Amino acid sequence: MMILVTYDVSFKNDGGPKRLRRMARLCQVFGQRVQYSVFEIEVDMAQWTELKNQLMGVMDPEEDSLRIYYLGSNWERKVEHIGAKKAMDLNGLLLL
């Protein structure tokens, strides 16, 4: 299934930048960075449970927010891209 993960990390205290970096790293293991704090992640249930736990472990629930959009497996019709920074289709032909 396709999951869209976005987050806001507060920079109020010193740990902010570090949490931000760690969130990005975790999301990138399984997914593709489509905008600065927006990741498209195509995973199965087991992988997602693991990733979600890790994300929740890193974030500070008092300061940061995490929003998760479940797009399901038929997600292609629900996503439209306009403008620059077009994402790669990881299921299509990868020819570089």
Next chain:
Amino acid sequence: MRPLRNVIYIQTQNAWVHKDNDNLVMKVGDEIKARVPIHKLQGLVCFGQVSISPYLMAHCAENAVTITYLNQFGKFLARVEGPVSGNVLLRRTQHLTGANRDKSVAIARTMLSGKLYNQRSVLRRYLRDYGDKENEQTMSAELATAEKRLSRCLQQLTDCDAIDTLMGREGEAAQVYFGVFQHLIRQPDFQFDARRRRPPTDPVNALLSFCYTLLTHDCRSALETTGLDPASGFLHQLRSGRPSLALDLAEEFRPMIDRFVLSLINKRQLSLKDFEEWPNGSFTLKEEPRRTLLAAWQDRKQDTLTHPWFEESVSVGLLPWLQAQILARFLRGDCDSYVPFLWK
């Protein structure tokens, strides 16, 4: 069902591919060109000058991602695989399928129907381009008859339930097709009356034979890359040292080669004096024109067309790889039948 993992092909020369945070990252110079999560991949194919970091290589080995090195022309060089791989299962399935008469016939039949369909496309294209010219009415009538006979052979393939009868139909189709091949040659110096090999006794046959060899090499590389055994075929009989499956896979692409040869002749990229005649009556291409041919072949492989099954624009050179992938998917049971490449 397990999601189908993808294969990434890297043909950018001097690319540096490394691992960063469970991602495969491709860099050219200092610029990051691509970033793909490794869990989406099952294979990495590198053409020519592509360097891979040892860390990525180890990671791929652990996660059953096969790395294959080919040279720039697509010749198979090496494969890097982790300790446990599914390839033995794939090869075993391939051998078992090959030993099963009905299954072999089914695969051989689709491959041959691809070939006949593509042969017909060659004739149709010529009819479309030149069929209505005043002075060529008789030729186009002959071509149209041949086209109809090919269509009939194509239909009759469905009734064949043995390799021998399939081969018979294929032979019949080849006779029809090469019977009118002369009409497709638009340079009067070049004469062609029948397909002759071992040895080729005229320049056109020499060109066909040489280019079929190139094609077979590409098919063989494609099969090795996919992890299939190139020696164990369905249509061609097993013989020691013979790449039977590569020959099977090549069948559906032969008509494309024929068109390539025709365009070399018709566009006057080669002329009769580029050939050497040997005392035994055989013809070969001289060295300098062989370079011309290989350069044209490389160009041809860069051309893109839309693959009817993947519905993606792909370069011609990748077609054998894609067909090998479809074959592997079919043998693994991921799809219902093998689908040959049909050329419009």
